[in-house]
Amino acid sequence: EVRLVESGGGEVQPGGSLRHSCAASGFAFSETGMTWVRQAPGEVPEWISQSNGIGSSTDYADCVQVRFTVSRDNTKNTLYFHMTCLMPEATAVYYCVQAISFGGVPGQGTKVTVSS
Numbered sequence: 001e002v003r004l005v006e007s008g009g010g011e012v013q014p015g016g017s018l019r020h021s022c023a024a025s026g027f028a029f030s031e032t033g034m035t036w037v038r039q040a041p042g043e044v045p046e047w048i049s050q051s052n053g054i055g056s057s058t059d060y061a062d063c064v065q066v067r068f069t070v071s072r073d074n075t076k077n078t079l080y081f082h083m084t085c086l087m088p089e090a091t092a093v094y095y096c097v098q099a100i101s102f103g104g105v106p107g108q109g110t111k112v113t114v115s116s
Helices: none
Strands: 003-007 010-012 018-025 034-039 046-051 058-060 068-073 078-083 092-098 110-114
Touching: 003 092, 018 034, 018 092, 034 068, 034 078, 046 068, 058 068, 078 092
Parallel strands: 010 110
Antiparallel strands: 003 018, 018 078, 034 046, 034 092, 046 058, 068 078, 092 110
């Protein structure tokens, strides 16, 4: 069974940082492209980042470029997403998701609230 278990969300003040983790099991993690998607309140889901299976190729949406970093530790079957300089518009539920071509299974999501 494919499982993606996320942790690391929470509440942070503007300008703060958070790191998400996504622990994977049930599939060949090191061979699987992974993405991060977020959904702000009342909005449709938004793709924000992706990594290939070995982490040698990453990509970001323009709105998070430079400030957010995706990485992975394939020895731990874990995907990470480090967010810095957070602003209120980053408030959303963040999901790690298998790349569509690998099945598209999402994690349960973790909520991030950026507020003073």
